[in-house]
Amino acid sequence: MRDFVLLYVNGVEHQVSGDDAFLSLSDYLRYSLNKCGTKVVCAEGDCGACTVFLGRLNAPKSGIEYIPVNACIQYMYQLDCTHIVTVEGLKVDGDLNRIQQSMVDCHGAQCGYCTPGFIVAMCSLFEQCDKGEKSCNVTRQEVSDALTGNLCRCTGYEAIIKAAMSVDEKEYKRLDNLYPSQTLISAFKKHHDEPVSVKGEESEFFKPTDVKSAVEYKSNHPGVVIVSGGTDVCVNLNKGRIEPKNIMVLTHVSGLDELKTSGNTVEVGARVSLRKLEEFFQETLPEFHHILWVFGSPQIRYAGTLAGNIANGSPIADSLPFLFVSGAEVEVAGLKGDRRIKVNQLYSGYRKMVLTDDEIIVKIHIPLPAKSTKLKLYKVSKREHLDISSFTAAISLERDGDKISNAQVAYGGVAAVVLKLSKTEEFLNGKPFSLDTFRGAGEVAMKEIMPISDVRGSKDYRLQLAANIMEKFYFETADEKELVCP
């Protein structure tokens, strides 16, 4: 068993062991390596100031794939066999790269504290983009989408958008050209499949490479905290809400990376990132794609997983209402083998799942809705992007001529768990597809939920949304000719 984390920072190899392996990447960069270009503001992945590149072997293991992540919520034990590139590592032959220069020329930096994070996130847009011969500049929407995870308090973003749009894609020198990938690829290939365990002063972590040893470790270490993308767990670590003795890292468990369609069902491996899912559903199911698009930020979506969103089990988890109404199932592995559980039967209480101590989620099965199904997903939050929901909903039904059938309704943010609204469903089934029906359904829904007042919204607001969302569904799915003015 290897007893250190192997990673590269701006092309230089580091072997990290002992307490350093339990630091956040941002602390390691700033306080152990004195690379202070990476700034920490919120320490919870909500501002992007700490954005760095994380490079790892791509799926065919033929190259290095660089993704933007928040260094404050990546812990060192998650980073075995990765190449971290920070803002300090982006210059080309000692000069500013094209994007850095453009930010200077366009007044994209004012106080400068968010700037390193913006630079990395902006470079990642160019890292991913391949415009071919035709258009060489990125669009405004592409820029906004790439920079959703970065907050700036000074510029109002206009100058930053301009800076990105002024750069010709061909002038950007990619990381593969700055850091020859051959050394990295061979090092990662060699060490990728080695289990790792490091003991610190107060805790230890284990990085298994197969499901079996993961299940065994979990059953032998009650209270172990499982880290995959870490986008929730690491926030809790930073805020001192959890102080785990044992940590298990799923980053290199084989067999969890697959994303495919099997018949009418989409199979999502537990390690598949939300970002991959977002791309996948763009064509397959635009309604769910939209929810994934407004889910966190690119940095969060590249790191986070659907399995993590399910396991975290928040009543306002954005993916859950859809999984509830679509009849999705999680596949879990345990000492006794695998089993499947319907997502809408997975939770026994606030953030509590019905899994046994040894079980881990390995896959999610999502049946795709039929073409005739009318499906709408809603996320109501204070800010459209990168915000935790105040209220979520999924409504799905069939129309049998004028009559509604097979209504499925799930609301989030209205109780300790996401709720399947059976009385509302019952009310809808068999009724005519009309404004009156949906107004009636809204009233039933209001009685079926138990929202509370909290920082994201009052009880009354949530009750009102519960009613109104039914009306909204009507107006969004009705044929133009049957619409009634409210």
Add this chain to the structure above:
Amino acid sequence: MSVVGKDMPHDSAVGHVSGESIYIDDMPSAKNELLVDFVGSPVACGHIKSVDYSEALKIKGVVACYTYKDLPGINKFGPIIQDEVLLCEDHSSFIGEPIVVIAAETRKALAKAKKAVKLVVEELEPALSIDAAIKKQDFLDKTYRIARGDAERVLKEAKHKLEGTCIIGGQEHFYLESQAALVVPGEYDQLVVHSSTQHPSEIQQVLAKVLGLQQNQVVVVTKRMGGGFGGKESQATHPAGMAALVALKTKRPARIIYTKDDDMKFTGKRHPFQNNFQVAFDDNGRILALKAHLYADGGAAADLSTAVLGRAITHIDNAYYIEHADVVGQICKTNYPPTTAFRGFGGPQGVATIESIVQDIAAYLKKDPLDVRLANLYGTTERNTTHYGQLLKHNTLPQLFEEVVGSSDYRNRRKLVDKFNSESRTHLKGLALTPVKFGISFTNTMLNQANALVNIYLDGTIQVSTGATEMGQGVNTNIKMLVADEFSIDPKCVIVMTTSTEKNNNTSATAASSATDLNGSAAVNACQKIKRSMAEVAARHFDRVETGIGAFPDRIVFADGHIYDERRPHNKLKWQELVAMSYRERVSLGERGYYATQGIGFDWSKGQGSPFLYFTCGCCVAEVVIDRFTGQMKVERVDILMDIGKSINPGINRGQVVGGFVQGMGWVTNEELKYSDKGALLSYSPTTYKIPNIQDIPAALHCNFIDNPNNTVNVRGSKAVGEPPLLLGLAVWAAVKDALVYAGKGQVPKLNLPATGEEILMRLTELKKTTLAVKSKGKEPAKIS
């Protein structure tokens, strides 16, 4: 060719984009450095019965714990009224108010020590709202009033009247770099304090006082801030004070860096206001009289509240002539962190009040709010004196209105909005134009002074030092350009140095939008002193080398890096040659410049005067679309037009305008401070406190400027631009209110600020439920609070 007016990049831009700019937490740590944190009050109002940190001291790596008893000086300070303590004595007055300072060698030890401190605090009844403070009649400072005419009488006689209350929320600064300080002790109890502050002199004065030192023993240094926005003016004293206490006591460098959570929870914010008003107006919507009573939530201590309230009272007129005005203001004492300076400084809350009133008048009279605004707009030759008696010179507001109404196609878009709202079953649109007229100068006349130090070295390069602090706004770049331009040399030869009280004494805060006005002018004055001496040297030189022209310094010209006598322009000295020559002739190549704004004054006892050197003005047209079912709102288009005089650096100014607007837009839309019923801030991190994101910026954002060469009272004809554009964000709020008028079918809608999705949805729901309440235009004033 003059460098002033050119679009030069920010002087730190290269460092910013490469991650090489250094902030306080980036400064390398010394071997013996200590990390500092504190334990604060667990309750909003409490009697501290006992403090026990003995267990904390036992933790490995913990070096010291201190309470107020360890302060060598006087534990009492404040920028206007001395009512604040560095460390609580037997009473605490807001959650997180520092009680125990802890110093440790590692972050881990520090975190453990915080948990090991035991406090026994008896919880007392706190005041957690403006209403609670009014009920207790607990106010900070006295009542302030500005009045003109006879508002009482006119209100009695008027045909149309409205009365109500404007409820205006606070705002978190959300500078990206949290409060930070690093204090390095020196010999004889001298301290070098690196502070992320907008006001090094205040830090110096407060630290000397609480630590029992002379002011000359404390040097405060500010390289830069990762944002300030007012939040690092007086609020930077606590972190610096706690670190300084540790450094002084332990003789070890001490660093304090607030976490974002702690910074948001425990430091002061923009003042919430609750403003009662009565307004009388004629059939055209022209305001005949306004009576207003402003209540500002000052939090637990006076801080800068007096000045903030003053600016609210002097800005309640905004762009409108109000013949009979009676405006009274009080500062409520509550158990929140002392509210403090924030870009706009009371101005936004005054302006929000009158803009809300204007929207109400228009809704009541069923007019386009633009026409009501035009009916009230300050004139150029008449109706151009403010309620406190200042004459508007070169008033550009009518020009700004005319141009932006045209360029934004307002009238036509109003028709389109009418049509959209009559047809759409799912969405609602709103359109509004709001202006800003922002007075430039500190309202406290004394503060309008600055000094600068300009040193020229033998290779011709220059260092400039002023009291201005750089927080991203570009003041250093402006000053660099002004200095380069004075000598007509390449700006690359000029560096604006780290701000330090060692070089510039008794400076004013970098605030009131006036850092360039004051410090730039002082730097220019220093340059001109040196230039006069150098011109004498040059005159003697040309007299020697040319024949029969005599030595006349007035005829010496500095241009394009060269110096010549205007009568012999072919014979030039290089800048570097003249520098060397001046040194050889024993002429001083370093000078201090001083500047004090002339022609301003104000008498608060009468509420009359001319406190402002000039006004920065602008207009903004905003269009919003609202989801009728969820209340979610999107800004679709924004047109900004401003008069900022002649720009020193147009690129930097544009950044200030757009950035200020977006910050204002955040304040009026999604930035909501939510507290528990115990007075604890619940929205204390970006997860729950939502500042505008890149996706919130309208795709159509037009920002333009008018030419105005008339502002000759200020340096290079420029106008201050830091705060005014923030107030343009109110156009978005007014547009939401406009949309509600359509939904209310004739009712005068209520809308608190901020207009969050929840606020909008609840107002829409309310409008649906209530029937037409405002029918009579009779004598009873319509209640719209």
